[in-house]
């Protein structure tokens with residue numbers, strides 16, 4: 529890190545936004561620092577200012593507001609994991625938090641940092657996608673709201689302007705339907721996802737799937753919602769055969785988007801297996 533790196537920690541969101549308005553292009557926002565510090569040390573990131581937003585009260589809190597579930601950008605992964613509101617209304621996000629990095633990292637890493645970093649492997653994206661999350665961005669002039677899928681433009685590149693900050697996420701709460709998150713990594717702990725999946729689904733009285741949202745992480749340049757697969761499964765009684773067919777569709781989509789790579793032989797099988805693991809409990813056993 530260069531000697532001419534200036535550190536600041538504004539006490540209020542307005543002060544932070546004012547500073548970004550004047551110096552956004554030369555500033556790196558730091559929340560938990562678990563991505564920023566790595567990039568600073570590698571020399572990939574060379575800002576003039578390091579603006580610490582970890583103590584801004586406006587970025588904190590998990591609450592129900594106007595029927596939506598509001599999660600502040602500065603909420604840590606550990607806070608997500610222990611939140612009673614999320615146990616009730618977004619259990620899939622908690623499951624992803626439990627499988628995230630290690631306890632030390634979870635205690636400082638934030639949901640806002642995870643989304644803004646735009647890693648294709650970020651574990652928060654698939655659960656946020658199936659909750660149809662909106663991202664609230666602010667600058668010194670006002671705010672705008674965009675869908676979560678519109679944040680990454682390509683791996684590690686975002687549509688967030690240098691003068692803007694992510695303030696919070698607004699999620700559609702889970703109305704008591706089945707949901708799950710699964711990921712595959714190289715190890716059980718401290719493993720970046722090689723493939724991840726989040727699902728929310730509900731069956732009708734006849735056992736047909738009447739509602740489903742499915743999202744895939746780490747398999748495409750940016751995390752994706754799999755509407756083709758949702759459309760294939762909605763209106764049908766899920767059977768093992770049908771799930772294999774749907775899993776193959778996920779695999780085909782992955783190859784179509786990312787092309788054939790050296791990891792494809794492994795990923796084809798891994799993603800098919802992950803899909804079965806995530807959705808198999810929907811299959812009705814007589």
Ligand SMILES: Cc1cc2nc3c(=O)[nH]c(=O)nc-3n(C[C@H](O)[C@H](O)[C@H](O)COP(=O)(O)OP(=O)(O)OC[C@H]3O[C@@H](n4cnc5c(N)ncnc54)[C@H](O)[C@@H]3O)c2cc1C
Pocket residue numbers: 556557558559560561562563564565566581587601602627628629630633636637638639640641642643644645649650651652688692693694695718719720721
């Ligand atoms: C050992 C290790 C293991 C890891 N394991 C996992 C894992 O299992 N799963 C996973 O998904 N990730 C993992 N990560 C990556 C990292 O921990 C996460 O991406 C984390 O959530 C980033 O949050 P942060 O608060 O530390 O972000 P920071 O490092 O502070 O910031 C990350 C990026 O977001 C920007 N940013 C932060 N807050 C805001 C804001 N409010 N508005 C606008 N921009 C903002 C920063 O400028 C920066 O570009 C791991 C990292 C390490 C070092």
